[in-house]
Amino acid sequence: MGYRNFRLLIDMGIIPLKGEEQLTNGFMDMAVDWAPGMSKHMRLKDFPTFLRTTDRDDILMTFQLRQVERAEEADAVVLNTFDELERPALDVMRAITPAIYTVGPLAFLTEQIPPGGPLDDISPSLWREDDACLRWLDGRNPRSVVYVNYGSVTVMSGHELEEFAWGLAGSGHDFLWIVRPDVVTRTAAATAAEAALPREFTEATKGRGLVASWRRCCGTRAVGLFLTHSGWNSTVEALSGGVPMLCWPFFAEQQTNCRYKCVEWGVAMEVGDSVRREAVAGRIREAMGGGEKGKEMRRRAAEWKEAAARARGRSLANLERLIGDVLLSGKKDRVI
Known part of the structure; x- marks a missing residue:
């Protein structure tokens, strides 16, 4: 939702920045308490940093916005979160993209993998871990x-x-x-x-x-x-x-x-x-x-x-629902 709100910030003329001085003159402290799905305590500087550009065609800003808008066409959007944590954002997202699957925290899902099998080495880490x-x-x-x-x-x-x-x-x-x-x-x-x-x-x-x-x-x-x-x-x-x-x-x-x-x-x-x-x-x-x-x-x-911990059962159920509704239905090419 942080990236999705880039569109509103652009339409209101808030971004891209008018000059680099806006990064240091207090402009970034602007309250943005109206952004759909976001905290009422948000300031402009709390949004993803790719909006900190003076170029309307900045590749990082436009790429991120384009990808979240394209997600509205997906058959499934899979999120490492749980509903209690981000309910306001999820409510708004589901109004835009109904096929939201919350399967987090992912660490709980890896606990369900039986030991001694081919999935033993599954890890979210990008680096080899030091035991x-x-x-x-x-x-x-x-x-x-x-x-x-x-x-x-x-x-x-x-x-x-x-x-x-x-x-x-x-x-x-x-x-x-x-x-x-x-x-x-x-x-x-x-x-x-x-x-x-x-x-x-x-x-x-x-x-x-x-x-x-x-x-x-x-x-x-x-x-x-x-x-x-x-x-x-x-x-x-x-x-x-x-x-x-x-x-x-x-x-x-x-x-x-x-x-x-x-x-x-x-x-x-x-x-x-x-x-x-x-x-x-x-x-x-x-x-x-x-x-x-x-x-x-x-x-x-x-x-x-x-x-x-309470969300564990719901996340497992959502994962099973994702497998049945999407991955086994031939829609797996449009999962984000």
């Missing part, structure tokens, strides 16, 4: 670990990586940090060494931190907070695991997900665009500590975990 992380987490107290993972494609500068590192160190909490080999932006001035964490950081966090290449683990009992880029798969995984979040959205729909988590669902706080180690450490302590904000985030996260 050593799980053994390390098993030795930690419940809800004591900050899990840091910026997803499969998000990148950052060497400076931002270092600020996050010292923020984690200064928080005083145990952490599991997933650092992909390509997480640092490669520019003309960048070197391979910039992707490495400072030696002083490793020494300062010895015994309470683990840096690994990849692992999804929001469902483990040791994880008490998830520092995330706010991609949708990560968001649904954390909600179904009952884990509060700190958000550092990068691009695409991550800004939208961040806004919903912080304002609509009450399970998150935002780190802020400008990464500073003091702010990162403070946010972690606030979310993990005994303050009112941290307590409220944990309470709401537990409620969403229960809601996701």
